[in-house]
Amino acid sequence: MSLIVAGRFTTFPAAEAAAQQLFDRGFIEEDVTLFFVNPPGQHSRHAHDHSVQMTAAPPIHAASGHGATIGAVAGAAAGVAIFMAFAASLPVVIIAAGVGAYLGLRIGPSLQARSAHAGHHERVHREFRNSGVLVAVHVSNDNQFDAAAILREAGASDLERASGHWQQGRWADFDPTTTPVPLGDLSQQHA
Structure with missing residues (x-):
């Protein structure tokens, strides 16, 4: 599993500017990705999705x-x-x-x-992730707070920390229906 830090932006230009700031500060392209997250309730679900199978009616x-x-x-x-x-x-x-x-x-x-x-x-499924453009950064324990600070300076909201599979330059197992783990308290403890 990989350590991932992510922040939400309201527009693609703002997210792209944040990604450029990450690159300017030494993060490489393979460790940064951005993608749009649909509003809650509008996420595509497939038959093989475990969460759907758990909540489906017989x-x-x-x-x-x-x-x-x-x-x-x-x-x-x-x-x-x-x-x-x-x-x-x-x-x-x-x-x-x-x-x-x-x-x-x-x-x-x-x-x-x-x-x-x-x-x-x-068994209603509740979603707590806001929509927007998510900039996700593959980080290590040493640089996770630097990535969070850069995202925060760039105007990110809803900073989060996750553990997931980072493959071929993207967060491969991202699930928009999972509740994000806020990074706010963690980064304040580091400061």
């Missing part, structure tokens, strides 16, 4: 099959129980069980889907 057909089984069994049991209470004959009890199972088969999936959908709302 497929409807899966909920329907499970709900139908539960509904049919519950409906049949309710039908038998009701008619047994009135000392009905065996054919009436069998018919009641069949009607109860049919109704449960129809009602169960919708109840199961509702409960799955309600559970999905409890």
Whole structure:
């Protein structure tokens, strides 16, 4: 894992000027990248994204099959129980069980889907990263505060520190949905 310091700018020209200041102070091009971060809620998500898989609702057909089984069994049991209470004959009890199972088969999936959908709302994903142009710098323990100071002097807001994969001159595993770790307290402790 690599140590990364980043700052947010509102425009590409401001971010490019900050990158030039980093180069002028000895940082090399391979260790500086800039890219736009979309506003919260507008990030592209792919099927292989772990965070999406953790928050996705179960497929409807899966909920329907499970709900139908539960509904049919519950409906049949309710039908038998009701008619047994009135000392009905065996054919009436069998018919009641069949009607109860049919109704449960129809009602169960919708109840199961509702409960799955309600559970999905409890797992709302919150994003705390502001949009803008992010200038990310691959740093070491020795020069991380220098990079942060240059970004701050250039007008960066939301300075952050991260640990990630830096490959071919860019932050390869950047995830815009993760909460950034502010660098403010860390750089003040160094001063």
